Amino acid sequence: MLENGMIVDGKYKILNKIGRGGMSTVYLAMNERANRQWAIKEIQKKGNRYYRTMREELLAETDILKRLDHPNLPKIADVLEYKDIFLIVMDYIEGRPLSLTLQEQGAQSQEVVVAWAKQLCDVLEYLHSRKPPIIYRDMKPANIMLRPDGRVMLIDFGTAREYKEEHVEDTICLGTVGYAAPEQFGGNGQTDARTDIFCLGRTLYHLLTGHNPCMPPYEIYPIRHWNPQLSSGLEEIIWKCVQNDPQERYQSCAELLYALEHYREFDVECKRQQQKKWRIFVCSAVCTLAFAAGAVGFRCAEEKTVRNSYERVMKEASSSVTREKQIANYRKAIALNPRKADAYELLLEKVFLTDDNFSQEEAAMMLEILQQRGMNKKDYLSVLESEQNAYGKVAFRIGIAYFYYYEGEGNKQLSGRWFVDAAKSETLEEHQRMRAKMLGKIAGYYAQLNRNDRAGDSKVTYREYWEDLTELTKGNIVAIDNEKTALVMYQELVYQIGQNADKFYAEGVKREEMSEQLEKVKERLRTDLTIQNRGAQKKIEKKKEELVKNISWAEEEVKTICTIRNR
Incomplete structure (x- = not known):
């Protein structure tokens, strides 16, 4: 079992436990050199009679996620298997699940819910457009994380599957009762894009009304049954999503997205207002x-x-x-x-x-x-x-x-x-x-590098990255701004040289160029960081010491990589 302070795979420092499921535990970890947080899901082998099944599901989940690239989906960094545990290192999603938001605040405003729904439509349409299509199958508030910047992230791909044209129905029936479509429980054909539309409709129903479809009275009512102030147009859209017959639902997320973008136009009130406009014009x-x-x-x-x-x-x-x-x-x-x-x-x-x-x-x-x-x-x-x-x-x-x-x-x-x-x-x-x-x-x-576009081509080259990094650290940053900014910029340059020396070298950055930049940072630490702000002296001195150690590490990395490449 992982413990706070442990170093995993030589780079991930365990900070604290952030979640626990029936057979797994999730930890917050920090790659200290990269100054980046990760989530590590731990599955214990010992005493877990479901381990083999869970392992296969997790491998399938990670295999799916590794092939995806969308701003509303997490990324997988590593899959590590030891004697007693199985670990998945993935993006740490800052934020909170919408299930917790519902628990604390109840029903959400329709404007906010529609904004979330549009993002979810976009990510589902992306999944459905893969070859073969990926059907998520477990849309619910607990699997949607709300980030501080307002973006929602779709997590937990344990029940996702690839659509197979030759299959009559799913091999395994999975999903959450209350949100899952009828076809997820067998006997009604295999799940497809319309299944996710049903699950999304049930999720939006919960977010708008505050009434959990997993709880009594179980039956789904039109949303205005609970709140007459809600849009009649939005009510019509959600009602279409949650039809038992897939043929009666929206047939694609693109079609649903269009409806959500124009839901006001469906409103009965809107139609009435159009008729009234002319009557009040003269009086106005x-x-x-x-x-x-x-x-x-x-x-x-x-x-x-x-x-x-x-x-x-x-x-x-x-x-x-x-x-x-x-x-x-x-x-x-x-x-x-x-x-x-x-x-x-x-x-x-x-x-x-x-x-x-x-x-x-x-x-x-x-x-x-x-x-x-x-x-x-x-x-x-x-x-x-x-x-x-x-x-x-x-x-x-x-x-x-x-x-x-x-x-x-x-x-x-x-x-x-x-x-x-x-x-x-x-x-x-x-x-x-x-x-x-x-x-x-x-x-x-940080958002772009190493992320591949849909064609599989890198969006930015390491040569471009090198040129921008060195440009950013030119001149006396302390004089331009302050000590803290200077240390952040120098730390970034040093870390990237140490971490990506092989990639820089492969794209034409010479060993001398990298060594020269590290020497410049050393010189700046001696000449520029005189620490005018005495109140922050201890903190800055500590950061300087850490940076000096990292420079030594980066120098060794450059030396090793260039020696290997020149053999």
Whole structure:
């Protein structure tokens, strides 16, 4: 059994246990050299009478996942088998399962559910378009992870199968009762794309109504039976998904996606409103002239009131004694004026990052605030994006929070989109735009490098990566930004040289070039990192020591690789 602090396969350090199933345990692990977290699923052989069956299912699952490349699917890094245990190393998905969201919050808003549904349609359509098609068969809230950036990830491929044209029905009937389609239990032909559409329909039903189809009364009702405020168009779409006869469902996820994108057009209310529009037109025209003059005065008064209220709430937030009160006041200020950057920035700096840790819960709360809708029905993120001055500042701060502080370690990939947006801002200070650009490039490579496109070709070459890495570390980064940024950039360069020396060398990067860059980093540590910020002296000295050790390791890797290649 794995334990905290253990090193697996010489590179994965076990941090803590994050999940447990009937016959497996999942751990959070860190590849410290790469500064990247992974999830490791452990299956014990000893005393597990189902081990052989489970092993075959897991090998099938990993075989499927290794061949897939989609932003809403996890990646498999390693499959390790020892004497007593079987380990699968896969992407660690930051976030929480939608089953937990339902448990804590109940039914979700239809706008949010439709946004999730569109992503799920896209990933299912991708699976169904493989050759042969892959049928997922176990769509349910527990198998959907919601990331802090709003993206949903489809996990657990233990029941997925490849569609076989020559088969009359599935060899093994698998799925979760309540969500599974009738054909998953045998006697109705083999499962296909329409099976996943049924499971997705049942899942959306649960998310929209809060009523679990696995629990009494078991029977599925139209969603407006539970909540009359829900869209009648959306009700019609879900009802079609969950028909027992596959012929009566949507025949592809592309067809379902189109319906979801136009669900408002199906609304009965929408049709009625079209008929009413013409009736109220004349009255509206007359009233408009009458109200126009008064509206200007009311608008000015309203803006003054909002401005005064915003400033008052911000003062209350800064003087709040408890963390809960601070959060409540900053949220109130954002609701009063979502176009201003101050409340977002101070919520991050004065509340979330005071302990140098941007937790999953805090990231989820920040995302939830940005997705909240105001009186004009627009979410706060959209409103903020319309104010480029404010948005650039907020995007930069959120990027910093993810890159340096997420879960105490930082997460480069989650910071990427925020730095890309911040780098485009014309109102940020020059050094901030430079910093956003540099850190955004690193985040982008973590997402792109080694990921193959659908044709199997690499999206980026290691020569290109080398040129960008060396460009990013030119000049005195401490003078441009600060010590922390400099150490992050140097650490990234050193680690990538040590980790990918063979790939760089294969694409024309000479041993002398790699050695020269490592020497430059040594020189920068001696000349540039004088540590002006005495409060951070101990932390920076520790990071310098770690970096010096990594330089020695990278030098040995370069020497070994180049010696082998030249034989």
